[in-house]
Amino acid sequence: MVKLLASFNMAKRMYSGVTGKVKAQKYVLTKYFQGEPKKTDFKIVEEELPELKDGEVLTEAEYLSVDPYMRAYMIAYKLPTDMIGGQVAKIIASRNKNYAVGKYLTGSFGWRTHTILNPDTANQAGLLPVTLLPDFGSHPVSLALGILGMPGNTAYFGLKEICQPKPGETIVITGAAGAVGSHVGQIGKILGCRVVGFAGTDEKCEYLEKELGFDRAFNYKTGDIRAALKEGCPQRVDCYFDNVGGEISSTIINYMNKYGRIGICGSISSYNESKLPKASILQPSMVLKELKMEGFVVNRWTDRWNEGIEANLKWLGEGKLKYKEKIYHGFDNMVDSLVGLLRGENTGKAVVKVK
Template sequence: VANEKAGLLPVTLLPDFGSHPVSLALGILGMPGNTAYFGLKEICKPNPGETIVITGAAGAVGSHVGQIGKLLGCRVVGFAGTDDKCEYLEKELGFDRAYNYKTVDIRAALKDGCPKRVDCYFDNVGGEISSTIINYMNKYGRVAVCGSISSYNETKLPKVSILQPAIVLKELKIEGFLVNRWTDRWNEGIEANLKWLEEGKLKYQEKIYHGFDNMVDALVGILRGENTG
């Protein structure tokens, strides 16, 4: 299988999903699930009791990162784009706190939701919100840079605060990644997520569009943040 950015990729035989729909191979038991699994465990490497902050927290990757964080014994705080998404994160997925980034003061939200500041930041968004979160991190904090949603529809890159002083003084580790780094361990992630799913420890939502004539609407909806999970 060829990918213009990653080159040739091996074909992986999926494990038996049991009673779960095969469509989960496009979500929690596929690339998004493995992005969450490896990005959090291999780059953020959270310890029990630490605080994880996630932007784009109601998306397929972010919602999964938060649930894994809770399974690892961490405090999990998320930022999403609607009040309904925030309610879903808290009441359905078990996030400790979730905030609508469009209506809150980010610094005030961090003080409220992260009384011990931030140890791990899973960044799906980039932009000024990421600068604010990184400046609120603890010494030796870890940042997994997964995406840059804030700039996907922009014609030029947004201006953000200078982060070098915080990175140096707090000795932060900031690392970008693509999930195909762990191609040789692909089924490890799927099997771990499947086990948690079978045990009732993971939840998911699917937004399904039927018919090829709806593909454009589906893509536009994703870029507008209309999907949850």
């Protein structure tokens, strides 16, 4: 009788008391983006979720991510299609003994309020693998979408594996005040490098220098890029972490040292353009300086995902990493938050608090 009662109580705790079927809301893309994303490109659809099967959990989204790649990637999907994206979600019901109610998962669940999945067999094809959050201590769980998640791992693996900086070298970063760029610069300083960033406002540049420890930061909208490079990089550039593409990238690459390394993370300067803008030719510098350029997507390192999270969590605990979050509010504001991100409203990571 005691064993039976204990088994009943465990099952009750696992299922969390959620009764009946749950209705989820999700964003469905119905038109390809022309210029900036618009609310009329989407429909918000309500769907009734089935009962949980053995091994499955039901999650409720707490924070949704908005990232530049979302603007670029949707052209590859056949319409209508569910909107992609990562989220931090709380487990509110469970029929999987390894995933208790009240714990948090991250994954590429898309722009939706509730999700049913089996974490043990879930599709890992998204940029954000399904992960049970470790203990973040006093830090907010939203960081699993920022420095302790996909952007943090993008910075960690992209810089260390692609650019491979050595102490004393000079790293230049475009999009330097964003979630990835601001993190790359701080890791560069931890590794003993000179770090120079380009951002879109004087306020962002001041933040990079005074708060994050960049050696120099320049406003690419108001300054002369070549003059900024001469001032900020007296020994020229050894590593370039490229988040934006365009003419500024050509200028930086032409200012690099022999055997320089270039990591191509994104091209946000062109995401809202219907025709790709032209930029100055790179081949002369690539050949004469024997530069190495490599594009990457962070899920290349899915099998080492926790390595990046643990390294960043350690640096955060030691006070070597700082962060900012731009928090939007409300599931209805997903499109506005993506537009704001693409306009450069954010310093650090942009997330949406669902409630």
